[in-house]
Amino acid sequence: MSGLNKVVNSYDEALAGISNDMTLMVGGFGLCGIPEGLIQKVADTEVKGLTCISNNAGVDGFGLGKLLEKRQIKTMIGSYVGENKLFEQLFLSGEMEVILTPQGTLAEKIRAAGAGIPAFYTATGFGTEVAKGKETKEYNGKNYILEEAFPKADFALVKAWKADRYGNLIFKKTAANFNPMIATAGKITVVEVEEIVEPGELDPNYIHTPGIYVDRVIVGKFEKRIEQRTVKQ
Amino acid sequence: MSLTKEQIAQVIARELQDGYYVNLGIGIPTLVANYVPENMEIMLQSENGLLGMGEFPTEENIDADLINAGKQTVTVLDGGSFFSSAESFAMIRGGHVDLTVLGAFEIDQSGNIASYMIPGKLVKGMGGAMDLVAGADNIIVAMTHANKHGVSKILKECTLPLTGVNCVKKVVTDLAVMELIDGKFHLLERAPGVSVEEIQEKTQAELVISGEVSEIKI
Numbered sequence: 001m002s003g004l005n006k007v008v009n010s011y012d013e014a015l016a017g018i019s020n021d022m023t024l025m026v027g028g029f030g031l032c033g034i035p036e037g038l039i040q041k042v043a044d045t046e047v048k049g050l051t052c053i054s055n056n057a058g059v060d061g062f063g064l065g066k067l068l069e070k071r072q073i074k075t076m077i078g079s080y081v082g083e084n085k086l087f088e089q090l091f092l093s094g095e096m097e098v099i100l101t102p103q104g105t106l107a108e109k110i111r112a113a114g115a116g117i118p119a120f121y122t123a124t125g126f127g128t129e130v131a132k133g134k135e136t137k138e139y140n141g142k143n144y145i146l147e148e149a150f151p152k153a154d155f156a157l158v159k160a161w162k163a164d165r166y167g168n169l170i171f172k173k174t175a176a177n178f179n180p181m182i183a184t185a186g187k188i189t190v191v192e193v194e195e196i197v198e199p200g201e202l203d204p205n206y207i208h209t210p211g212i213y214v215d216r217v218i219v220g221k222f223e224k225r226i227e228q229r230t231v232k233q
Numbered sequence: 234m235s236l237t238k239e240q241i242a243q244v245i246a247r248e249l250q251d252g253y254y255v256n257l258g259i260g261i262p263t264l265v266a267n268y269v270p271e272n273m274e275i276m277l278q279s280e281n282g283l284l285g286m287g288e289f290p291t292e293e294n295i296d297a298d299l300i301n302a303g304k305q306t307v308t309v310l311d312g313g314s315f316f317s318s319a320e321s322f323a324m325i326r327g328g329h330v331d332l333t334v335l336g337a338f339e340i341d342q343s344g345n346i347a348s349y350m351i352p353g354k355l356v357k358g359m360g361g362a363m364d365l366v367a368g369a370d371n372i373i374v375a376m377t378h379a380n381k382h383g384v385s386k387i388l389k390e391c392t393l394p395l396t397g398v399n400c401v402k403k404v405v406t407d408l409a410v411m412e413l414i415d416g417k418f419h420l421l422e423r424a425p426g427v428s429v430e431e432i433q434e435k436t437q438a439e440l441v442i443s444g445e446v447s448e449i450k451i
Contacts, residue, residue, distance in 0.1 A: 029300070030281075030300065030304040032281070032300045033298070078358065079360050080359075081358040088356050091356050092354075100358050100359060102360075102362075102363035103280065103318065103322065103359070103360050103361040103363075104318075104322030104325060104326055104361060104364030104368075106318075107319040107321075108322065122364075123326070124326065124363045124368070125367070126367065126398065127395060127397070127398030128363065128395045128398070129395070172298045173283075173299045174281050174298060174299055176315060176316065177281050178317070179317070180317040180319070181318065181319050224297035226295070227300075228303060228304045229306055230289045230306050230307070231306070232290065233289075
């Protein structure tokens with residue numbers, strides 16, 4: 001890794017500098033588009049007290065579920081617990097702090113963090129527990145609450161399909177989800193990709209995330225576990 | 234006889250219009266996709282970043298990178314598109330989705346909906362539901378009328394944490410189709426063989442019954 005070359009060759013290098021009590025943003029929707037190897041690497045360390053910002057917390061035993069099992073997460077900020085038993089249990093028992101955040105607000109708080117916007121008004125959550133303690137304002141007869149952007153994450157962990165050494169990224173299908181915003185919102189943005197191609201191979205017209213946001217790129221191996229395997233009858 | 238889940242979906246499908254962009258929630262709402270009338274073109278939006286959602290894939294076409302908001306493997310239609318979660322919720326919050334169908338634990342006559350947690354017992358999380366109910370003008374709730382003990386889920390005032398306020402317009406349950414107008418549910422139709430009395434009994438909210446209430450035709 002030097003100059004504009006973002007490529008690193010080991011997970012140690014990819015996560016160099018990670019320590020206790022840091023904030024991580026982690027891409028993915030359910031198990032789709034998660035940086036599997038980077039999460040595994042965090043689980044392999046003894047790092048704890050983490051704040052994780054991610055739509056979901058994986059499933060029992062996979063994805064961020066691995067960090068839950070090792071009790072490495074102190075605070076989880078996400079929108080959906082779903083069928084993750086351990087997550088639900090840690091939440092209900094109070095062992096882990098959970099800040100449930102509406103999915104669109106979560107996406108926008110991350111986007112705003114990367115875009116230098118400190119706060120924004122949204123109608124989402126008005127009149128609900130989400131609005132508690134937040135400033136409200138009426139515009140054109142509709143009520144809004146003020147939501148603050150997240151601070152930049154110490155590490156943003158992203159999964160993309162392809163990258164070049166400059167860190168230009170493209171995502172694949174619905175594996176994009178939260179990854180493009182998270183890529184913009186890290187003090188250190190680390191991207192795990194399926195393939196690194198030569199500069200010029202990615203058409204500049206179709207770059208999803210320009211390399212300016214990206215600090216480190218590593219080629220990973222992905223199991224791509226499927227949560228709900230549904231087929232046509 | 235009360236309606237099955239499939240029949241609830243079928244009744245909701247009558248609300249679809251040619252050219253609609255539609256977001257279907259997890260559970261019964263998802264089934265609405267099976268009853269899109271022929272010769273009608275609609276596009277399904279899935280909030281994880283997909284417009285133009287197709288049917289489930291064949292075994293050979295399963296792709297772990299192509300799922301819907303219920304995390305089910307799906308396909309994309311020709312003319313479909315993929316985008317980020319921020320873009321997806323810009324569509325939703327920005328009012329570009331014509332119809333939203335979602336489930337609920339409870340609704341009330343102020344148009345409030347509760348659907349994401351039962352304190353101390355069950356935490357699902359709101360996912361995209363809070364954004365969907367805040368952003369859509371046209372919301373239909375699909376739910377059972379009462380719990381398994383016969384206790385009404387159509388209330389004067391919700392008891393569970395709210396997903397959204399003053400947003401429900403129409404509800405299709407296993408017993409009835411009702412519309413919320415000026416703080417009162419109006420009984421529009423009843424499930425075949427279900428009496429107006431039974432619906433009245435299982436509706437805690439104020440219910441307006443005017444004239445003969447016709448049976449739902451399936």
